[in-house]
Amino acid sequence: MTTIPQQLSPEKLDQSQLAPEAKLTQWLPAQFRKSVGHFVRRDQVFDFLKPQHHPLLDTRHNILLYLEGVTKSFDGFKAIDDLNLYIKEGELRCIIGPNGAGKTTMMDIITGKTRPDEGQVWLGSNINLQKMDEAEIANAGVGRKFQKPTVFECLSVWHNLELAMAGERSVWRVFRASLNGEQRDELDRVLSLIGLQNHAALLAGNLSHGQKQWLEIGMLLMQKTKLLLVDEPVAGMTHQEMDRTADLLTSLAGDHSVVVVEHDMDFVRSIASTVSVLHQGHMLAEGSMSEIQSDPRVKDVYLGES
Numbered sequence: 001m002t003t004i005p006q007q008l009s010p011e012k013l014d015q016s017q018l019a020p021e022a023k024l025t026q027w028l029p030a031q032f033r034k035s036v037g038h039f040v041r042r043d044q045v046f047d048f049l050k051p052q053h054h055p056l057l058d059t060r061h062n063i064l065l066y067l068e069g070v071t072k073s074f075d076g077f078k079a080i081d082d083l084n085l086y087i088k089e090g091e092l093r094c095i096i097g098p099n100g101a102g103k104t105t106m107m108d109i110i111t112g113k114t115r116p117d118e119g120q121v122w123l124g125s126n127i128n129l130q131k132m133d134e135a136e137i138a139n140a141g142v143g144r145k146f147q148k149p150t151v152f153e154c155l156s157v158w159h160n161l162e163l164a165m166a167g168e169r170s171v172w173r174v175f176r177a178s179l180n181g182e183q184r185d186e187l188d189r190v191l192s193l194i195g196l197q198n199h200a201a202l203l204a205g206n207l208s209h210g211q212k213q214w215l216e217i218g219m220l221l222m223q224k225t226k227l228l229l230v231d232e233p234v235a236g237m238t239h240q241e242m243d244r245t246a247d248l249l250t251s252l253a254g255d256h257s258v259v260v261v262e263h264d265m266d267f268v269r270s271i272a273s274t275v276s277v278l279h280q281g282h283m284l285a286e287g288s289m290s291e292i293q294s295d296p297r298v299k300d301v302y303l304g305e306s
């Protein structure tokens with residue numbers, strides 16, 4: 001089982017100091033010290049070093065998402081109860097749990113749709129998601145894919161991706177202004193990543209159910225999403241589409257962190273990631289699928305059900 005670090009609060013992490021800049025430059029002659037000191041100032045990041053998604057995002061500690069001690073009650077009922085969750089950069093994580101375990105509420109809390117009563121929700125060690133609204137959280141690089149795909153059916157696959165492209169291109173501008181070379185390359189890259197390179201001109205309404213889901217994932221990628229939250233991606237898919245989706249989500253990990261809530265155990269097994277089991281709003285167990293399956297507590301509350 002993975003050990004969950006219990007005391008990894010963002011404030012504490014942020015106190016871990018890099019070498020003070022004075023130390024870095026003390027060997028230099030005085031006349032250079034000032035300019036080099038300026039260059040390594042910790043409060044300043046130069047443009048070429050900035051990540052594209054969010055200039056403030058700090059993942060030096062390799063953890064992209066922290067939930068700590070999060071609690072949320074609805075009419076006195078604790079839907080989320082002292083929940084801890086840590087998602088690493090580039091990780092693919094599956095969250096399973098019986099109906100009512102709090103999976104959707106957890107996603108709602110991460111995306112700012114629901115405010116927790118207690119606890120901490122951070123992106124990296126320096127972005128406090130509780131101080132941001134839903135749009136700001138999305139802009140910071142958190143993308144959520146709902147179960148029902150929400151693509152523009154009357155637009156082509158290409159135009160759907162173009163519309164989603166970061167930079168708030170309005171529908172009007174999509175049809176008036178052409179993309180620059182870099183944007184075109186990015187769009188082509190995402191098109192082939194989601195396996196729709198041969199369907200760029202097709203109206204999204206004519207795609208299969210699975211293809212629409214991939215297009216929607218592509219649209220989140222166009223928005224430079226860093227953390228992708230995916231709710232039951234394979235519901236209603238054919239086996240072939242499920243396999244393709246497993247490949248897609250696996251290929252996204254590394255560049256993105258991906259959190260998948262899924263009921264289909266075969267699918268969870270096929271993407272072979274770390275699995276967290278949510279039960280009564282609390283993390284019951286965390287580990288590989290085989291560790292989870294042999295955990296008697298999990299058998300009791302979840303796998304025994306099906």
Ligand SMILES: Nc1ncnc2c1ncn2[C@@H]1O[C@H](COP(=O)(O)OP(=O)(O)O)[C@@H](O)[C@H]1O
Nearest residue numbers: 074075079097098099100101102103104105106
């Ligand atoms: N807006 C709400 N008002 C009242 N109860 C809610 C609300 N949202 C969720 N709940 C309750 O919180 C619990 C967790 O729900 P949910 O997060 O949807 O679980 P899951 O997605 O794991 O099935 C359930 O008992 C549900 O009835």
Ligand SMILES: [Mg+2]
Nearest residue numbers: 100103104105
């Ligand atoms: Mg749910």
